[in-house]
Each structure stands twice: as structure tokens, then as C-alpha cells.
Amino acid sequence: MKKHWAFIKSAMYQSWIYKANIFGWMIGSLFYTVASLFLWYAIFFKIDGGTIVQQGVSFTFPLMLTYVLVSQVISFTVFSSNTFYQLGHDIRDGEIAINLTKPINYRSKLRDGCIGNFFGLSLFTTIPGLILIFLIVHFVLGICYPNWYNILYFLLSISLSVLLFDTFNFLFGQIAFFTGALFGLMLIKDTFLQFFSGTMISLSFLPQGLSDVLRILPFSSLVETPTYLLLNIYDTVPTLSFFGTVVSVPGPLIGLIKIGIQAIWLILLESLCYLSNRRIIRHVVSVGG
Numbered sequence: 001m002k003k004h005w006a007f008i009k010s011a012m013y014q015s016w017i018y019k020a021n022i023f024g025w026m027i028g029s030l031f032y033t034v035a036s037l038f039l040w041y042a043i044f045f046k047i048d049g050g051t052i053v054q055q056g057v058s059f060t061f062p063l064m065l066t067y068v069l070v071s072q073v074i075s076f077t078v079f080s081s082n083t084f085y086q087l088g089h090d091i092r093d094g095e096i097a098i099n100l101t102k103p104i105n106y107r108s109k110l111r112d113g114c115i116g117n118f119f120g121l122s123l124f125t126t127i128p129g130l131i132l133i134f135l136i137v138h139f140v141l142g143i144c145y146p147n148w149y150n151i152l153y154f155l156l157s158i159s160l161s162v163l164l165f166d167t168f169n170f171l172f173g174q175i176a177f178f179t180g181a182l183f184g185l186m187l188i189k190d191t192f193l194q195f196f197s198g199t200m201i202s203l204s205f206l207p208q209g210l211s212d213v214l215r216i217l218p219f220s221s222l223v224e225t226p227t228y229l230l231l232n233i234y235d236t237v238p239t240l241s242f243f244g245t246v247v248s249v250p251g252p253l254i255g256l257i258k259i260g261i262q263a264i265w266l267i268l269l270e271s272l273c274y275l276s277n278r279r280i281i282r283h284v285v286s287v288g289g
Helices: 001-018 019-045 061-078 084-091 095-100 107-143 150-172 181-198 208-216 222-229 251-283
Strands: 051-054 057-060 239-241 245-248
Touching: 001 107, 019 061, 019 107, 019 181, 051 107, 057 061, 061 222, 084 095, 084 107, 084 150, 084 181, 095 107, 107 150, 107 239, 150 181, 150 222, 150 251, 222 251
Parallel strands: none
Antiparallel strands: 051 057, 239 245
């Protein structure tokens, strides 16, 4: 564990050192969040009664505003994994050959960096940001604080979400072994995952069949699951939907089921990372030297 902790600690320190990079991403996320809030305000302003009911969830404007704010903070944390960029950088500069000769699994090294970056961002931005948001929306909009067990569920869920996104980054990033470049692929990957993870819009607003499929697949586990857990939405709508069949399930049990789905997908995708990496490194070409 000593060598793993060394990589984790190094990535955590790097996330604190390069503060300008964090503030740059935060400013970009702030502009996107403000634009989303104006959009939702325009939508709710045109609705009689001020409530949108989608798949059993009653979205009022205060709840939607909170969802947008919380989901942006969560997505900022979950999508902060550097594995995709690091893998592309190593392949382009030729460092991949050196890394593969080191006495540590290359995939483990990148995952350790992701974990360290997550710890660093959580202490520096995520936890303070979420606390500030809930203080504001509670006293200004009357949104309730999360239940204690939902906070525990959230902490476990967002940890699994970060690791899940890291597996996506690694699987997509391996394409650079054949293309040598990742910028175009990065745009496709980020847009796809942001939409189908519930970052841009809650999956409850999509057609029932599509949202059911996305909630079985790992995409909703990235952002929507931890956001819903933190907002107590599973407690207010204690049901699970399977292609039109609605099953009543206690709210706390739904949280456990959602976390179980995340854990299962994490095991499957990590196994796929291991198998694909073993085959693809046979095609390593040292582009940088």
C-alpha cells in the first residue's frame, strides 16, 4: 500500500498546488450554471402552478435550482479525473514505454492519481461548496437539509462515481494507442457523459423507457444518483420504475440499490479496463522518442 499511497498523496498535493486550474474550471462551471438557472426560470415562469411533475418527482423551481447547483458541484468533482489526459500525454510524449517498465501496474497508478485528486478537490471545493449551497437554499428557498443516512449514502455514492468515471476515461483514452490524439474524442466523451449522466438535465425529463435504460446502465450513477441521494428525492418518491412497471420501495432501500448498481458496474468496468489494457499495450508505439 505504500507505493499506492505515494501516488495518491502526490495527486492530492498537485490538486492543491495548481489552484489557478481549479478556479478556471470553477468560473467556467459558474457561467454554465447561471445560464441553466435563467433557462429553468424562463420555463417555470410559463407554467401554471410552478411545478413540473416528471416520473413521480415534483420539480418546483426551488428544487430545480438546488438540483442544478448541486449537480454542477458534483459533476465538477466527478469529471475531474486526469486519467484521460495523462494517458494521452504519456502516449504522445513517449513516456508510456517508461511507465510500463515500472514495478507498478500502469492502470493502478492512474487510478491512484484519480483518488488523490478526488480527496484534494473534496477538501478544497466540493465539501465547502455543498455546505454553502445548502445553507443558502435552506434559509432562502426553504429546501430541507439532507438526512444523516443520505449524507452517508452520498459520500459512498460520489466515491463510486469518481471511480466509475475514471474507468470511462481509461477505456476511451486507450484509443490514443491507435490515433495518437484525444482532443476530438474528449469532446465527444464529455458531451455524451454529461448529458446521459443527468448533469445537463435530470433523466426524469427524458422519455420513460430511455431514462429506465440509462438508470440501469452506469451513466446515471455518475451524477444523478449522488445528487438525488443528497436531495432526499428517493425518500419523497419511494418507487423504482422498470419499463413502465412501478415498484414501491422504501427510500433508504432505494439508496442501497442505487449504490449496489454503482458497485456492480465499477467491478465490471474495472475488469474490462484490465483485460483491454493487457491486449492494447502490445500495440504500444513510443511517439515521443
